[in-house]
Amino acid sequence: MRKILFNQKELSSNEIRRMRDFDLVLKKVQAQRDFWKNPWFFGTIGFASILSFLLFI
Amino acid sequence: MSTTSLYHQSDTRIQSELEIIEKAKVNPRHFSPLYNEYYESIFRYVIKRTNDKDLACDVTSNVFIKAITNLSKYEYRGVPFSSWLFRIAKSEVYQSFRDQKAKRTVSLDKVAVVKVLDELELDGLEEHKEKLTMVLRKLKEKDLSLIEMRYFEKRSYREIGEIINVTENNAKVKTFRALQKLKILFKE
Numbered sequence: 001m002r003k004i005l006f007n008q009k010e011l012s013s014n015e016i017r018r019m020r021d022f023d024l025v026l027k028k029v030q031a032q033r034d035f036w037k038n039p040w041f042f043g044t045i046g047f048a049s050i051l052s053f054l055l056f057i
Numbered sequence: 058m059s060t061t062s063l064y065h066q067s068d069t070r071i072q073s074e075l076e077i078i079e080k081a082k083v084n085p086r087h088f089s090p091l092y093n094e095y096y097e098s099i100f101r102y103v104i105k106r107t108n109d110k111d112l113a114c115d116v117t118s119n120v121f122i123k124a125i126t127n128l129s130k131y132e133y134r135g136v137p138f139s140s141w142l143f144r145i146a147k148s149e150v151y152q153s154f155r156d157q158k159a160k161r162t163v164s165l166d167k168v169a170v171v172k173v174l175d176e177l178e179l180d181g182l183e184e185h186k187e188k189l190t191m192v193l194r195k196l197k198e199k200d201l202s203l204i205e206m207r208y209f210e211k212r213s214y215r216e217i218g219e220i221i222n223v224t225e226n227n228a229k230v231k232t233f234r235a236l237q238k239l240k241i242l243f244k245e
Binding site: 002021028 | 086164165166189190193201
C-alpha cells in the first residue's frame with residue numbers, strides 16, 4: 001500500500017549538495033565499461049553457448 | 058498556476074548544455090556541470106516517491122550513471138536535457154519498487170493539498186485529509202503520477218508531456234482525466 005505523507009520536513013539544498021559524489025559516479029561508469037570489455041565475460045558467454053549447443057545436439 | 062522554474066530554459070542555456078553534452082560524449086568527466094546542476098532536482102524527485110534518504114541517494118547516482126552511459130544516444134529534438142534525466146529517474150524509481158527496495162510514497166504539502174481540494178471544489182483541509190489519503194491510495198499509478206507532477210510538484214504541461222513522452226496537449230488532457238477520476242473516487 002502507498003504511503004501518503006503530509007508536510008514532511010524537506011532536506012535543505014546544502015544537505016543534498018553534500019551527498020553529491022561525481023567521482024563515484026564516474027568510477028561506476030568506468031567499472032561498467034570495463035565489465036563489458038572484459039574478455040572473460042565474452043569467453044564465459046561463448047563457452048556456455050558452445051556447451052549448450054553441444055548438449056542440444 | 059506557478060510552475061517549477063528550472064525547466065524553462067533560455068536558448069543560450071540549452072545551447073551551452075548541448076556543448077557540454079557533446080564534450081561529455083567524448084570524455085564523461087565533462088559531464089560534471091550537468092551533474093551539479095541537476096543533482097538536487099533529481100534527488101528531490103526520487104525522495105518524494107521513496108521517502109528514504111539512502112535509497113534516494115543510490116537511485117539518483119544510478120540515474121546519472123545511466124545518463125552518462127547512454128549519453129551517445131541523446132539527441133536534442135526540442136526536449137530539454139532535464140526532461141531526459143527525469144525520464145530516466147522515473148524508470149529508476151519504478152525499478153526500485155520492482156526490486157522491493159522502496160515503497161511507493163506520495164509526499165504532500167499543505168499548499169498542494171489545498172490546491173487539489175480547490176480543483177475538486179472542496180473546502181477544509183482537515184475534514185478531507187483522511188479521504189484524500191484513501192483516494193490517493195486507490196488511484197492508478199499513471200493517474201497518480203500525473204496529479205503528483207502537476208499539482209504537487211507544479212510542473213508545466215509541457216514538461217509533463219516531455220517526461221511521459223506525449224505532446225503538451227495530450228499531457229493536459231490526461232491530467233484532466235486523472236483529476237476527473239480523483240473526483241469520482243472522492244464522491245464514492
